[in-house]
Amino acid sequence: xxxxxxxxxxxxxxxxxxxxxxxxxxxxxxxxxxxxxxxxxxxxxxxxxxxxxxxxxxxxxxxxxxxxxxxxxxxxxxxxxxxxxxxxxxxxxxxxxxxxxxxxxxxxxxxxxxxxxxxxxxxxxxxxxxxxxxxxxxxxxxxxxxxxxxxxxxxxxxxxxxxxxxxxxxxxxxxxxxxxxxxxxxxxxxxxxxxxxxxxxxxxxxxxxxxxxxxxxxxxxxxxxxxxxxxxxxxxxxxxxxxxxxxxxxxxxxxxxxxxxxxxxxxxxxxxxxxxxxxxxxxxxxxxxxxxxxxxxxxxxxxxxxxxxxxxxxxxxxxxxxxxxxxxxxxxxxxxxxxxxxxxxxxxxxxxxxxxxxxxxxxxxxxxxxxxxxxxxxxxxxxxxxxxxxxxxxxxxxxxx
Numbered sequence: 001x002x003x004x005x006x007x008x009x010x011x012x013x014x015x016x017x018x019x020x021x022x023x024x025x026x027x028x029x030x031x032x033x034x035x036x037x038x039x040x041x042x043x044x045x046x047x048x049x050x051x052x053x054x055x056x057x058x059x060x061x062x063x064x065x066x067x068x069x070x071x072x073x074x075x076x077x078x079x080x081x082x083x084x085x086x087x088x089x090x091x092x093x094x095x096x097x098x099x100x101x102x103x104x105x106x107x108x109x110x111x112x113x114x115x116x117x118x119x120x121x122x123x124x125x126x127x128x129x130x131x132x133x134x135x136x137x138x139x140x141x142x143x144x145x146x147x148x149x150x151x152x153x154x155x156x157x158x159x160x161x162x163x164x165x166x167x168x169x170x171x172x173x174x175x176x177x178x179x180x181x182x183x184x185x186x187x188x189x190x191x192x193x194x195x196x197x198x199x200x201x202x203x204x205x206x207x208x209x210x211x212x213x214x215x216x217x218x219x220x221x222x223x224x225x226x227x228x229x230x231x232x233x234x235x236x237x238x239x240x241x242x243x244x245x246x247x248x249x250x251x252x253x254x255x256x257x258x259x260x261x262x263x264x265x266x267x268x269x270x271x272x273x274x275x276x277x278x279x280x281x282x283x284x285x286x287x288x289x290x291x292x293x294x295x296x297x298x299x300x301x302x303x304x305x306x307x308x309x310x311x312x313x314x315x316x317x318x319x320x321x322x323x324x325x326x327x328x329x330x331x332x333x334x335x336x337x338x339x340x341x342x343x344x345x346x347x348x349x350x351x352x353x354x355x356x357x358x359x360x361x362x363x364x365x366x367x368x369x370x371x372x373x374x375x376x377x378x379x380x381x382x383x384x385x386x387x388x389x390x391x392x393x394x395x396x397x398x399x400x401x
Contacts, residue, residue, distance in 0.1 A: 019181070020125040021141060025148045026178030027088065030171045031118050033152030034095065035060065038167055039107060040237040041160055041248070042099070052104040054234040054359020056111040058352050061230070063115035065348025068123060083120050084182040091117015092175050099168045121178075122344070142320060143266055150259030157252035217388055218326065221381050222343075223350040225286070225319075228377040230354015231361070231370050239367035243297070244305050254309045261313030262320075270321035278322040279385065285318035286382035293375035297368050 035057055043053045067087075074083055094113025097106055125141050152174070159167040240251040273281045292312045299305045327343055361370040 017125070017140075020121070021144050023084070023178045023181050024121050024125050024141070025144050026174045026181065027091070027118055027121055028145055028148035029152035029155075030095070030175040030178070031091075031114060031152070032149045033156040033167075033171055033174075034098070034114065035111075035233060037153040037156040037160065037237060037248075038164075038171060039098070039111070040234055042102075042164055043107060044238065045164065046102045048102075048104055048107065049359070050234050050238065050362045051359040052107065054355040054357070054362075056098075056104075056107045057233050057355035057359075058230070059108050060111035060115040061348055061351040061355070063112040064119050065345050065352060067116050067119040068344045068348070074120075080120075080124055081182065084124070085179070087117045087120050088175070088179040088182055089117070092172070092179060095168075095172050095175060117175075142324065143263060146259060146263050146266065150255060150263075154252040154256050154259075157248040157255070160248050219346065220384055221282075221323070222327075222347045224377050224381050226347050226350030227354045227357075228350070228374040228381075230351045231358035231374045231377075232354075234355050234359040235362045235367045235370045238362070239371060243368060244299060246302075246305070250302065254305055257306050258309035258313035258316075261310045262317045265314055265317035266321060269317045270325070272318075273322040273325065278326055281318045281322040283382055283386050285315045285322070286378050286385070288312075288315035289319070290375045290379035290382060293371055293378065297371055297375075 039056065040050070040053050043049075091114045094110040094115075094117060096110075097113065098110025100106070101110075152171075155170060156167045159170060237248075237251065240246040240254070241248075244251075244254075246254065269281065289312060292308045292315060296305070296308050296312075299308055358370045358374075361373065
């Protein structure tokens, strides 16, 4: 048993992987807390409309998406330490701009800088994934991401009831810690064995393009599911307070319940996907997400809201490993950072459009309309993959995948 554990540690939790994961954890705490909790609440406090918040969040993801392709290309060719330092410094500047000026243009500019700053961190972690431990490393990195995604908004929601300044300095402190981790410790990513320096960029794009042609049935899901999620980002805090009758602390408890369920079920659902196949986990997961969101509109008690949050967490745990396991097979092994950048760019289309549309819907109608439209989109994705299932062909999902 001891020998096995050491072997896993040696192959799975490499120093470069752990270092990248630590930077991801700290920066994602700050990013998720800023977008999900701090920005909508801070904007409401300063009479900034939900439409402006939606634009700021969309600009954030637009910057993240556009820069990801460039960041992936650059990370495959230049020292990771230099790239991380430059980008993370820009992200820290964005945090201070958003908080210090308190106007619509400032939150848009700041959110965009944060999007630029966080771009290379994800790609750096994904480029460290090894073929021999793909499942373990994907599971680890998504678990770390989910924990940070839940921890950041929860911590900020508890602090917002006391002080916006205290909440902001928590975000700035986490981001600074991630930046210092990248800046002060020498990063050795020589283990990546990158091969792009001998492959012309046009040839790389042709190779990735051929992968995209193979994955045409996945494109609707890549865009629509992120669009459905993006619709909710600018309206969730106000929806929770005005329609679910939750204060920020109660909202945090609901987020914790859903997030904890996702983390607990992520690995078991991944194993279930391997056993049952990805199609049925995707169909069941998207269907459950749609149903729970629709029912959430009618929830007026803490118990029912908590129950729906737990079910939402379980459904997300069903979708996430199956979906990303499929996507990982379309990333060329010799172009991991660039490949993940392109795929993230496609997914980013929905994330860019979602917050703008969500903020506009909330201002024009109300928050329940936004939640309802999100549920309908997820239901549509469930029907799409039920009727047209994801086909796993040998050349795509063979030993090389």
